[in-house]
Structures are given as structure tokens and as C-alpha cells.
Amino acid sequence: MTGVQIGPLAFDIDRFAFIVAALVFFALFHLLTIRQTRRGEDVRRWAFPAAVAWLLAARFGYVIQHWEVFSTHPLDILKLWQGGVSVQAGFFGIAAFAFVAVLRGEAAVAPIMGAAFAGWLASEAVFGFSKGSEVPGLPATAYPTLTGTPLRLDEHDGQPLVLNLWASWCPPCRREMPMMMDVAETIDGAELVFANQGETHAQVAQFLETLDLGTEHMALDPNSSLMTRFAALGLPTTLFFDASGTLTNLHFGEISRAELMSQIAALDATASPAGAGDARTTMTGDIP
Numbered sequence: 001m002t003g004v005q006i007g008p009l010a011f012d013i014d015r016f017a018f019i020v021a022a023l024v025f026f027a028l029f030h031l032l033t034i035r036q037t038r039r040g041e042d043v044r045r046w047a048f049p050a051a052v053a054w055l056l057a058a059r060f061g062y063v064i065q066h067w068e069v070f071s072t073h074p075l076d077i078l079k080l081w082q083g084g085v086s087v088q089a090g091f092f093g094i095a096a097f098a099f100v101a102v103l104r105g106e107a108a109v110a111p112i113m114g115a116a117f118a119g120w121l122a123s124e125a126v127f128g129f130s131k132g133s134e135v136p137g138l139p140a141t142a143y144p145t146l147t148g149t150p151l152r153l154d155e156h157d158g159q160p161l162v163l164n165l166w167a168s169w170c171p172p173c174r175r176e177m178p179m180m181m182d183v184a185e186t187i188d189g190a191e192l193v194f195a196n197q198g199e200t201h202a203q204v205a206q207f208l209e210t211l212d213l214g215t216e217h218m219a220l221d222p223n224s225s226l227m228t229r230f231a232a233l234g235l236p237t238t239l240f241f242d243a244s245g246t247l248t249n250l251h252f253g254e255i256s257r258a259e260l261m262s263q264i265a266a267l268d269a270t271a272s273p274a275g276a277g278d279a280r281t282t283m284t285g286d287i288p
Contacts, residue, residue, distance in 0.1 A: 003233040003252050010233035012252030014083070017126040021119035025051065028118045032111035046108040047115075050097050054116065057093020061086030066258035073257055082256035091116070135247045136229055143195065144222075146205060146215035153193065153219075154245060160190040160267035161241040162260075165226055167197050168207035170235040172254035177213065179257050183264075184217045190264045192217050197224040197235060242267050 004016045011019065029047045036043045062084045063070050063077055070077055094116050098109045138161070142150035153163065164180060166173035177194070184192035194217055196204045201220060208215060226232070230239060233252060240249040240263050249263055 003231075005233055010252070012233070012250070013126060013130045015253070017123040020126055021123040022051070024122040025115045025119035029111050029115035032114055033108070036107055036111075041107055043106065043108040043111065046101060046106065046112060050094055050108075050112045050116070053097035054090040054094040055085070057096070058085035058087060058090030061089020061092070062258075064089075066262060069258040069261055076257060079256060082254050082259070084256050084259055087120070091120075137247075138241060138245050139225070139229060141225070143219040144201070145220065146201065146208075146218045151193065151219045153195075156191050158243050160243050160264070161245075162190055162192045162264060163226070163239045163241065164192065164194045165197050165221075165230075165232055165235055165237045165239070166194055167199055167235050168203060169199075173236045174211075176236060176254050178211060180255075180260065181213050181217070183257065183260055185214075187261075187264060190267060193219055195219045195221045195226050197221050197227055240264070240267060 003010055003012045005011075026047060030044070033043045059077075059080065065086060066084075076082075094112065098112050101109045101112070138154040140152065140154050142152050145151050153161065166177065168174065180192065180194070184194075196218065198221070200222070204218065204220065205215070208218070221227075227235075227237070230237070230247075230250070236252075236254065238251045238255050238260070239247055240251075242248050248267065251259065251263070
């Protein structure tokens with residue numbers, strides 16, 4: 001399972017796990033503080049600041065882990081909608097917040113830590129439920145390109161492959177495309193392919209010309225067969241294949257430069273066929 005769809009809303013597993021963890025945190029904190037609230041103790045005011053402390057520390061930890069990328073693109077630090085948090089750093093943040101509460105003699109410490117732990121367990125349960133699904137390999141199909149030479153995705157010279165599914169009508173696709181094209185032109189050790197879903201040659205060419213982007217790395221999938229094959233819930237979807245053609249990770253939604261570079265760097269370490277049944281979406285705790 002690569003994601004969850006609830007009515008018109010679609011979430012990849014990491015975003016869904018984040019939402020579930022947040023809901024469990026606030027719900028359990030509410031339940032654990034019922035008795036204190038009935039005694040007139042104002043402890044529930046600590047819930048939201050505790051969640052903010054977790055989020056800020058988690059984001060800070062992620063930025064530090066990927067500082068080489070963020071140092072050259074500092075404004076990306078503010079792009080929280082792209083995701084990118086460190087769960088471990090988040091728990092350091094909430095522990096520091098709880099310590100402040102202890103110093104102030106507040107009775108909210110135990111409920112905060114208990115609810116945070118329960119939220120983490122809930123998110124891990126979501127990840128565990130998503131594992132084990134069968135993942136198809138790359139298709140032996142020749143896709144048309146803008147340069148005229150058909151492209152076979154299963155023939156990529158033994159290099160890791162990053163496959164981005166996109167469309168010109170998709171706002172997140174439009175935002176991430178210049179960054180991803182820049183990475184495609186400069187990265188070594190992996191091939192990036194952008195497979196347009198459901199649009200014509202003329203539509204794709206016009207879009208690329210509007211943004212002053214090149215036509216390299218582009219493939220056309222007029223029937224959106226790749227979305228069907230990999231059960232993509234929406235666009236953009238970025239899939240990471242190791243040198244053996246095994247799908248190792250899938251990112252649904254706009255991807256950050258830091259996450260893209262991180263996953264490309266990790267591809268060499270996931271070249272084992274054993275990874276085929278255990279692809280996990282990648283957000284490291286992304287924010288929806």
C-alpha cells in the first residue's frame with residue numbers, strides 16, 4: 001500500500017501516519033487530563049505548545065541532517081509543505097518542553113509524554129500495516145519522448161532510476177519541476193526520468209517552453225499507465241529504483257531538494273532484491 005484515499009483527499013503513508021499520530025496525541029492528552037480539568041487545573045493549554053515544540057525540533061533536526069543542501073538553498077527551510085522532519089529530534093524537543101513544565105511544577109508532564117509515545121506507536125502501526133504489499137517492476141514498454149527516441153525504463157544501464165510522474169495542470173508538479181530538472185542535469189550516479197501522465201506532445205512541449213526548461217529526461221505516457229501500474233494516488237509521484245530495478249521508495253506529493261538528494265544518495269544501499277516487497281513512502285515525518 002502506497003497511500004490512503006479518503007473521499008477526494010489522498011495521502012501518502014508518511015503524511016497519513018503523521019496525521020494519525022497528531023490525532024492520537026491530542027485525543028489521548030484530552031482523555032488523560034479529564035480528572036485534572038475537573039479539579040480546575042488548566043493543563044490542556046499545554047497540548048498545543050507541546051506539539052509546536054515537537055514540530056520545531058523535528059524540523060530543525062531534519063535541516064541539520066541535510067545542511068549541505070539547505071545551506072545553499074536556505075529559503076527551502078521554510079517550505080514545510082514539502083515535508084521533512086526528524087522524528088528523533090522531535091522527541092528531544094518535546095522532552096525539553098516537558099522539562100520546562102517540570103521546573104514550573106505543572107501537572108501536564110505525564111500526559112504530554114504518554115500522549116506523545118502513543119502517537120509514535122500509532123504512526124509505527126500505520127507504517128507496519130503498509131508493508132508487505134507486492135510492488136511491480138519497471139515495464140518493458142517503449143515510451144515516446146520529446147526528442148523522438150523511444151525510452152525503455154527497464155533499460156537504464158544498471159544505474160539507479162528516479163521516475164517522476166507529473167502533469168502540467170498539477171500545481172505541485174509545476175513548483176517542483178525546475179528544481180528536479182536542475183538536479184537531473186547535475187547529479188551523478190542516477191538517472192532521472194519525468195514521465196508526463198495523460199497529456200499530448202504539444203501540451204508538454206508548450207509547458208516546458210513556458211518555464212524555459214529543456215526536453216531531456218522527458219517521456220510521454222498518454223494513457224497514464226504508470227500511475228495505474230504503481231497505484232499512484234495522484235500527482236506528483238516520485239519513485240526510486242535501485243540499480244537492479246527494484247522499487248525502494250515512493251514519495252507522493254511535492255518533494256523537497258533535500259529529500260530528493262537524500263533518496264538518490266540512499267539508492268546504492270538498497271540494491272538488494274529483498275527490498276522489493278518492502279517499499280516505504282519517504283517523508284521522514286512529512287507534514288501534510
